[in-house]
Each structure stands twice: as structure tokens, then as C-alpha cells.
Amino acid sequence: MGRIKTTPIKRTTQAIFEKDKQEFTNDFNENKKIVEKHAQFQSKKIRNVVAGYLTRLNKNKDEF
Numbered sequence: 001m002g003r004i005k006t007t008p009i010k011r012t013t014q015a016i017f018e019k020d021k022q023e024f025t026n027d028f029n030e031n032k033k034i035v036e037k038h039a040q041f042q043s044k045k046i047r048n049v050v051a052g053y054l055t056r057l058n059k060n061k062d063e064f
Contacts, residue, residue: 005049005053009046009049009050009053010053012039012050013050013053013054013057014057016035016038016039016050016054017054017057017058019038020034020038021061024054024055024057024058025055025058026055026058026059027055028051028052028055031051031052031054031055031058032047032048032051034051035047035050035051035054
């Protein structure tokens with residue numbers, strides 16, 4: 001089982017993903033840089049959680 005994402009993380013991630021779907025890739029490190037351009041987070045951990053969730057959404061585009 002994986003970690004459960006909180007509702008604010010999911011909402012933020014989905015808003016960023018809907019805004020710029022084409023910009024994101026399947027690479028976590030590239031997505032971290034892109035997320036940093038689009039949103040300012042208080043900590044690196046939250047930025048990384050959002051980037052990881054975006055990577056997962058991008059891999060499963062057909063389902064989303």
C-alpha cells in the first residue's frame with residue numbers, strides 16, 4: 001500500500017495538471033522544476049509530494 005494523499009494536495013495537483021497537461025512528463029525530477037515555476041510551496045516536501053502525484057497522473061492520463 002502506498003501513502004494516502006490529503007485533499008489539499010489532490011486539489012492543488014489537479015488544478016496544476018488541468019492548467020498545463022502538455023508540460024508535464026513521466027520524469028519526477030523534471031516535474032519538480034515545472035511545479036516550482038507554477039506554485040510556491042512552503043516546503044520542499046510538499047513540492048515533492050505534488051510533483052510525485054503529477055508524475056503518477058501523467059503516467060495514467062487515460063484514466064484521469
